[in-house]
Amino acid sequence: MDEILNKIARCIQSGKIDKVSPYPPDMKGEDGADELTKFALENGIKPDQVLDLALIPAMETVGDRFSRKEIYVPQMLMSAKAMNSAMKHLKPFFQSGETKRKGKFIIGTVAGDLHDIGKNLVSMMIEGGGWEVIDLGVDVSTEKFMKAIGENPQAAVGLSALLTTTMENMKKTVAVIKDSYADTRILIGGAPVTWEYCEKIGADFYSPDPQGAVNYLKQLVA
């Protein structure tokens, strides 16, 4: 079992999606995360084990390497593709309830802001960390965040912004959320955001990169 899980993890770390995928060149023609996951599930490995022992640790390594600037966004996204090709086989088990995720994470770019690249990278890494992500998109009003939290009261929330001006809208959203849901954990990020600002507006966590957010969420449910 270990061997196949290690192989899946290696495919994800190196961005090997499936057999026909030419990337990375040194794995050409080999099975990818897609085939290996299918094989693992057909051969008695539990979806939980695939998630916890292959996908999550592999994406954690990818996130750490990105934080250390050993790889950049394109390589990270190639790994994400490989992860998705494995995740696709797990989806039916999530739906049936046989495999549980760690929790829910609501994310959106704040009101007045359209920038979604950073938010999408964070969503993807958090999904790879074993969370169900509810992505509300861009220019998300406080009301929309509140509605989503109302429907998913246990969820943690992430807010993203591009400019110092749109970042100001985080303040209002955080205040309104905290007013009704004092226990909801709020993570913030985006180019102009700092720890100082996070503390100032009463959010719970700031991270300059996705992996910091994944690690924070992980210790919340540990």
Added chain:
Amino acid sequence: MKGKNFSFNISELDLSVPRIGQMLNFGEGECEGVFSEMIFSALEEAEKLPPARAEYTIFEAVKFSDAEKTIEINDIIFEVNRIVSSQLRGSDSIAVFLCTAGPGISEKSRQAMEAGDLLTGYIYDAVGNEIVDAAFNLLYKDLQKHTEVSGKKLTNRYNPGYCDWKVDEQEKLFRLMPDNYCGIRLNSSALMDPEKSVSGFIGIGRNVRFNSFTCGLCDRTDCIYRNIKDKE
């Protein structure tokens, strides 16, 4: 008050796979195989989009206050702060510019991402950044050609939101311009729509100069542009 508007076909902009690769942080010769193929096809798709637009207006009556670190144009006082005021001081006039890739490239990026292909979406996003940059460079060259004949030089471009010039000052910049100038609108949070747009000032005068070390004036050490300059 003089001005000029441009529309540049994407194919005129000289975007290349290595250039985009560099923006994606690939080192020299590292952007190959699938990555370079993906960039190549994104560029091909981008070339089918409507042209990028750029426009400037030259304001002759500009007043500098050294003490306040402000610049006054048409009764609007720009609080540009120390760095920008010291770099623009001495300009006889200021070209206020806007430049945009248009909404198409961000739309492409969004569509790819919504379909679950983050990598393609990210590449389109980088192409969008390069389109704005390249369109700006052509505007700058054209302006340079026109000012050179009268023996004048240009400063670098300075944008609200950089070098301690607050981004909300964009609201004043847009007040100087007619509505929907260059096809760009500013929302109440000082964000331009289309997203892939830039705004700013260029100083024009006999006694100004281009400063090739402006990155050194800025305290943002994680800026992708700075890193590229450092590598060069």
